[in-house]
Amino acid sequence: MPTIPMLSRCALVVLAVVLALVPACLAQPQLYVNGNIYTLDPENPRADTILVENGLIASIGSRDAVREEMRNQGFRVYEEVDLKGRTVIPGLIDAHGHMVGLGAIGLGLLDLRASTSFEDVVNMVRDRASRVPAGTWIVGRGWDNESWADNDLPHHNMLSEAVPDHPVWLSRVDGHAGLANAKAMEVAGVSGSTPSPSGGEILLDALREPTGVFVDTAESLIGRHIPDGLTGDARECILKAQEMCLAVGLTAVHDAGVSPEEVEIYRQLEAQGLLKIRVYAMLHGRAAAAYFEANGIYDNFKLSVYAAKMYIDGAMGSRGAWMLEPYTDRPTDPEGRPYSGLAVNDPSAIEASMVHALNFAYQLCTHAIGDRGNREVLDAYARALEATKDSRPASFVPRHRIEHAQLLHPDEIARFAELGMIASMQPTHCTSDMRWVDARVGTERAKGAYAWASLLKADARLAFGSDFPVESENPFLGLFAAVTRQNLDNQPEGGWHPEQRLTREEALRGFTIDAAYAAYWEDRAGTLEAGKLADFVVLDRDVMTCDVQAIPGTKVLKTISAGEVLYEAE
Numbered sequence: 013m014p015t016i017p018m019l020s021r022c023a024l025v026v027l028a029v030v031l032a033l034v035p036a037c038l039a040q041p042q043l044y045v046n047g048n049i050y051t052l053d054p055e056n057p058r059a060d061t062i063l064v065e066n067g068l069i070a071s072i073g074s075r076d077a078v079r080e081e082m083r084n085q086g087f088r089v090y091e092e093v094d095l096k097g098r099t100v101i102p103g104l105i106d107a108h109g110h111m112v113g114l115g116a117i118g119l120g121l122l123d124l125r126a127s128t129s130f131e132d133v134v135n136m137v138r139d140r141a142s143r144v145p146a147g148t149w150i151v152g153r154g155w156d157n158e159s160w161a162d163n164d165l166p167h168h169n170m171l172s173e174a175v176p177d178h179p180v181w182l183s184r185v186d187g188h189a190g191l192a193n194a195k196a197m198e199v200a201g202v203s204g205s206t207p208s209p210s211g212g213e214i215l216l217d218a219l220r221e222p223t224g225v226f227v228d229t230a231e232s233l234i235g236r237h238i239p240d241g242l243t244g245d246a247r248e249c250i251l252k253a254q255e256m257c258l259a260v261g262l263t264a265v266h267d268a269g270v271s272p273e274e275v276e277i278y279r280q281l282e283a284q285g286l287l288k289i290r291v292y293a294m295l296h297g298r299a300a301a302a303y304f305e306a307n308g309i310y311d312n313f314k315l316s317v318y319a320a321k322m323y324i325d326g327a328m329g330s331r332g333a334w335m336l337e338p339y340t341d342r343p344t345d346p347e348g349r350p351y352s353g354l355a356v357n358d359p360s361a362i363e364a365s366m367v368h369a370l371n372f373a374y375q376l377c378t379h380a381i382g383d384r385g386n387r388e389v390l391d392a393y394a395r396a397l398e399a400t401k402d403s404r405p406a407s408f409v410p411r412h413r414i415e416h417a418q419l420l421h422p423d424e425i426a427r428f429a430e431l432g433m434i435a436s437m438q439p440t441h442c443t444s445d446m447r448w449v450d451a452r453v454g455t456e457r458a459k460g461a462y463a464w465a466s467l468l469k470a471d472a473r474l475a476f477g478s479d480f481p482v483e484s485e486n487p488f489l490g491l492f493a494a495v496t497r498q499n500l501d502n503q504p505e506g507g508w509h510p511e512q513r514l515t516r517e518e519a520l521r522g523f524t525i526d527a528a529y530a531a532y533w534e535d536r537a538g539t540l541e542a543g544k545l546a547d548f549v550v551l552d553r554d555v556m557t558c559d560v561q562a563i564p565g566t567k568v569l570k571t572i573s574a575g576e577v578l579y580e581a582e
């Protein structure tokens with residue numbers, strides 16, 4: 013059995029050791045004074061002063077109480093930072109996002125992950141080329157021939173005909189191969205007679221001409237001609253996404269579906285001191301079992317690797333979500349049979365993954381959108397818990413998750429708390445989808461859509477995220493959506509199914525303490541209290557009391573993680 017990710021008591025000891033390694037510039041304690049601080053700690057909800065030492069909150073409370081404690085503990089030298097009355101909240105955590113995808117968009121790269129054929133890819137590149145001057149590099153990433161109808165690796169011919177005047181470089185989803193068009197190979201001076209470098213290959217066709225596919229080290233033959241920071245590799249994307257997240261007050265993200273190669277990139281970034289945001293990574297389900305058997309789990313406060321991601325169904329927008337009853341606006345398929353969506357995995361496969369995760373002490377996070385999909389995942393979890401009650405490590409507290417949980421039958425609401433299943437939900441999905449959900453499933457079933465208040469009332473844990481880049485990474489849009497269930501034009505009046513709106517505090521908990529709980533981080537993050545990481549954000553307005561319409565426009569002035577200022581507004 014592997015070691016257990018549960019940290020509880022000994023966590024802070026380990027943490028103190030880890031943080032003893034922080035840069036010397038942080039050795040001097042910092043005293044943040046004159047703040048309007050929301051701690052989310054029920055025992056000490058408001059404060060004006062925070063003392064930070066070695067990356068941890070050493071003390072928090074009123075100025076007098078903190079100074080008293082400092083005197084008692086003999087603090088003499090410290091740096092004082094005046095918060096000037098600004099609002100401070102715990103560092104925000106996005107419990108479901110996609111870092112590589114976000115970074116790709118931030119870098120202006122074409123995101124090719126949704127392509128279902130090479131023609132698709134060519135069309136996307138042609139479209140981009142029509143909007144940028146000839147000669148400009150077009151860089152994309154994420155194509156996967158394994159998810160196309162024709163699984164063969166592509167040949168550049170069709171691409172080069174469609175886009176003759178722009179050099180094009182398209183990284184495969186795993187980053188271990190890329191496709192160049194003729195213009196890119198011309199710029200790079202590559203032909204059929206160019207030798208393949210060691211550790212790589214220039215693939216050739218039957219005529220001994222390059223197919224355009226460059227494998228591993230051969231990728232650099234093209235890559236070195238691409239402007240800096242645009243080669244589309246996952247590392248660049250992660251660094252860009254990190255910058256974007258820190259700028260909106262996120263100190264941590266749960267990356268919902270990464271490959272073992274991406275875990276390796278995270279570990280390298282961490283070793284190089286470049287990983288600034290905390291990352292909880294969910295491994296792709298198909299890779300997870302073998303990965304955890306070979307590597308065990310990993311956690312060092314910047315990077316946590318003890319979760320896997322599976323899917324039971326598709327999405328409601330494309331009617332792929334698995335429903336108990338047929339879709340209201342498409343009750344039958346073209347053959348006239350009742351149509352209620354799709355299972356992308358058999359529930360028995362989900363159950364088998366859950367059993368493996370329980371026995372190896374990691375989490376399974378299962379994407380479930382439709383009411384049938386959610387019921388099947390909860391049923392599978394009940395069976396898996398029963399099946400492993402004697403085999404799983406005694407000290408492991410199971411904490412599996414459902415990602416999205418968008419449409420719930422009333423019978424399922426109470427089962428989240430009963431089973432200890434976390435509902436990992438995205439408020440902005442609600443306000444994007446509400447235009448068509450009533451039509452798709454009918455008004456009666458829609459009462460169980462994005463049922464945040466019902467879940468909280470039934471004592472479920474509600475972790476909030478954005479699913480970036482599907483939605484914006486800005487958590488203040490999520491807060492606004494959760495408390496209003498309105499779009500940014502304040503429609504519909506009063507909010508869509510307003511009985512499911514949350515208070516600001518409930519919504520903020522979803523992006524802080526409950527997102528921390530969903531990652532087993534509740535002893536280190538999510539609230540501002542002594543002994544926890546000094547992760548907090550300074551805001552330009554009081555999001556807990558301002559006019560509700562002002563929440564989306566909130567600007568982050570500073571993002572601080574382990575006492576280090578990682579983002580500061582100009």
Ligand SMILES: [Zn+2]
Nearest residue numbers: 108109268479
């Ligand atoms: Zn997602």
